[in-house]
Amino acid sequence: MDSTTTHVAAGAKAQTRRKSSKPYLYLLPHLVIFTIFFLVPLVFGIYVSFTKWDLVRTPRFVGLQNYQTILFSNSTFHTQLVEGLRNTLWFVLISVPFCILVPLLLAVALNAKPKFGKFFQGLFYLPSLFSISAVVIVWTLIFNPNYGPLNSLFHLNQVWTGTQPWAWMTIVIVTIWWTIGGNMIIYQAALNGIPKDYYEAADIDGASSWEKFLHITLPSIRGQFLYTLVTTTIAQFNIYGQPLMMTNGGPNGSTSVLMMYIQQNAFGAGQSLAGLASAMAVVLGVCILIVSMIQFYFLRRDY
Amino acid sequence: MRRLRSLVLALATILLAFVAVGCTSSRAQSDSKTIVFWNPFTGPDGTSMQKLVNEYNATKPEYPVKNISLTEGDMYAKIPTIVNSGRGIPDLQIVHVERIKDYVHNGILDTYDQYLSNYPNIKSSNYVQEAWNGGSYEGHRYGIPLDIHTFVMYYNKDLVAKYCPEALDDNIVTFDEIKAAGEKAKKDGITALGLTWWKPNYLSMLGQQGGELTKNGVDPTLNTEPAKNTLNFYKSLYAAGITSRDGQDPMQLFLTGKEIFHPEGIWMVNQIRESKIKFGLTNAPQVSADPKKMVNWSSSHQFVLLKQAKRNTAKTKATLKFINWVRTHSIHWAEAGQNPASQAITKNKAYQKMGQSFLLKSKTEQESLRIFDYRYNGYVADFLDRYALDPVFGKTSIEKYLKDMQSTVQDKIDAQITD
Numbered sequence: 001m002d003s004t005t006t007h008v009a010a011g012a013k014a015q016t017r018r019k020s021s022k023p024y025l026y027l028l029p030h031l032v033i034f035t036i037f038f039l040v041p042l043v044f045g046i047y048v049s050f051t052k053w054d055l056v057r058t059p060r061f062v063g064l065q066n067y068q069t070i071l072f073s074n075s076t077f078h079t080q081l082v083e084g085l086r087n088t089l090w091f092v093l094i095s096v097p098f099c100i101l102v103p104l105l106l107a108v109a110l111n112a113k114p115k116f117g118k119f120f121q122g123l124f125y126l127p128s129l130f131s132i133s134a135v136v137i138v139w140t141l142i143f144n145p146n147y148g149p150l151n152s153l154f155h156l157n158q159v160w161t162g163t164q165p166w167a168w169m170t171i172v173i174v175t176i177w178w179t180i181g182g183n184m185i186i187y188q189a190a191l192n193g194i195p196k197d198y199y200e201a202a203d204i205d206g207a208s209s210w211e212k213f214l215h216i217t218l219p220s221i222r223g224q225f226l227y228t229l230v231t232t233t234i235a236q237f238n239i240y241g242q243p244l245m246m247t248n249g250g251p252n253g254s255t256s257v258l259m260m261y262i263q264q265n266a267f268g269a270g271q272s273l274a275g276l277a278s279a280m281a282v283v284l285g286v287c288i289l290i291v292s293m294i295q296f297y298f299l300r301r302d303y
Numbered sequence: 304m305r306r307l308r309s310l311v312l313a314l315a316t317i318l319l320a321f322v323a324v325g326c327t328s329s330r331a332q333s334d335s336k337t338i339v340f341w342n343p344f345t346g347p348d349g350t351s352m353q354k355l356v357n358e359y360n361a362t363k364p365e366y367p368v369k370n371i372s373l374t375e376g377d378m379y380a381k382i383p384t385i386v387n388s389g390r391g392i393p394d395l396q397i398v399h400v401e402r403i404k405d406y407v408h409n410g411i412l413d414t415y416d417q418y419l420s421n422y423p424n425i426k427s428s429n430y431v432q433e434a435w436n437g438g439s440y441e442g443h444r445y446g447i448p449l450d451i452h453t454f455v456m457y458y459n460k461d462l463v464a465k466y467c468p469e470a471l472d473d474n475i476v477t478f479d480e481i482k483a484a485g486e487k488a489k490k491d492g493i494t495a496l497g498l499t500w501w502k503p504n505y506l507s508m509l510g511q512q513g514g515e516l517t518k519n520g521v522d523p524t525l526n527t528e529p530a531k532n533t534l535n536f537y538k539s540l541y542a543a544g545i546t547s548r549d550g551q552d553p554m555q556l557f558l559t560g561k562e563i564f565h566p567e568g569i570w571m572v573n574q575i576r577e578s579k580i581k582f583g584l585t586n587a588p589q590v591s592a593d594p595k596k597m598v599n600w601s602s603s604h605q606f607v608l609l610k611q612a613k614r615n616t617a618k619t620k621a622t623l624k625f626i627n628w629v630r631t632h633s634i635h636w637a638e639a640g641q642n643p644a645s646q647a648i649t650k651n652k653a654y655q656k657m658g659q660s661f662l663l664k665s666k667t668e669q670e671s672l673r674i675f676d677y678r679y680n681g682y683v684a685d686f687l688d689r690y691a692l693d694p695v696f697g698k699t700s701i702e703k704y705l706k707d708m709q710s711t712v713q714d715k716i717d718a719q720i721t722d
Contacts, residue, residue, distance in 0.1 A: 052718075052719075053720060054409055054720050055383035055384060056409045057720060060720055069718070075710075075714045076707075076710055076714035145551065146556075147555070161550070162549050162550045162696070248689065252690070253689075253690065265715075267380050268681060269402075270680070270681025270684075271408070271409060271720075273719065276718055
């Protein structure tokens, strides 16, 4: 190999290297923020779960003691974990189907390009832009037993947020209303991407609208469906603001979700129990991971 | 390539800006001649505090005060973090008195001990006893009281005249008087008593029943006879149908003239004043008409010094100068509906006309002010605020509620990192 060839080869190599480093440079801003605000806290949070910590002194390493306490002892924290997880799971189970179905149906309806479609699209998307506090304040007024429009309209005397199953119902309704927008936009984009020929071919074969929805629409948006299912499930596992502000975890702790216990243990009015709270958060994280993996497994087949 | 370079430049600038911000905030507070003062006064009381600070700064002190009001939750979340980081620690801080003991054990506070000799007027006899006592722990002074704020009872003057004109003869409204008024008012759809913020109502009654949060200052005594009596008492009141109902907003009832008595904090006076209701203030409802047995739940905002590794002595002295100045100028604080803890205020003519001044008027009244101070009070407060009136509304049993409260607080104490 003469010197020129070597030089050219080295140059080409350098160029490839430069080329390949370029994407990383573009990723850098996100990577920096991701590392500072996500990766570091995540690793630190997992570390804290193996310690006793009051947020002030140096964390003291205690091994698996926090996990032993929350998983196997008969202390308050074990009860908190079990009840918190049970309430959270219950909420996920009843809210996720609605948070998927309602936006999907709305997206299908909007996809038929009805009159004032854009107006309704904006209307349905609007709640997603509000903060949860504003949303809850509005709905608390609606559900107010004394002067709320719901009770006065139907001449009822119901304490919506203070008795079950109504307390859950109010939380779920607020959650659906608040989260319609995000998923709806994703489904709309997906529906727009389905070639019209499929439907035309189905029409020629004499398929009903239901059959078209089942055999063309749904399979075509499978990827987006999986994505929204996973993100929605994760979001609902992290439920916090709605029960905190609407029911304060009541009646009798029945809507106290795990995030509320985690928050109170770490940032309550007394000395912080950040280690135990972190351990609970890790358990919650593992639960979310497992559920997401199961969802992936079932929906990724032949995709 | 040029685009790449500008991208790198932009990134570098952002990073530099971050570093610069970090440097200035850590340097500014230890060396500058400004006393950075954090407090949780974000409501109308925030305006009053700002007035007070402005007035002090108008005296051209060597160290002017910079008033920073944060929402209470954020402020309490920030305190351990900033003390831990050692950066951006304010020079003066307001906390609720019930936090002090816990903070001392966490190493969050510095004492005033070595500075007090320069300010002989910052002493016990110049402050309301209960508030002053709360600021000291294990022989050291950690807090100097700004105020003592009490959970009292508002009453609708028209409704009192209609249903129980004698109830206020002695300025003590007993539960018997409330019940009698409630029985009369029921047919008109008027509620006698609002079931308001549970924690002070519960603790006030617990005190009247002879209960305490702790006997030895360490172990919680929450599942006791007095605690049972307290819950049974409220349960029977609720069953009698003379209180506000589950789900009702007692404040709304009071403001619309549908409630006779409304236990609430003196700090809420401005909100109630905005309505058209003719109202008065009296002691919290009592079981006994004997003034010596009276209990009025109170808390106190205290000036504290958050721990600083290198405390600037001259600045700390200037901080005490400000606290001492507030002691004799707290009328603005009283305008926010609060009761300043300084005895000097009781001689102020304008103050004497204020509704809440009755609480400091006499020795008996001052002695009725009770701060439920306990090192682990925060855990008790968390429980009471979360589960609130559940046993009174019949959503859980009294036995389970008290058992859970005792075990929750005890388990949290056991799980703490020890000294």
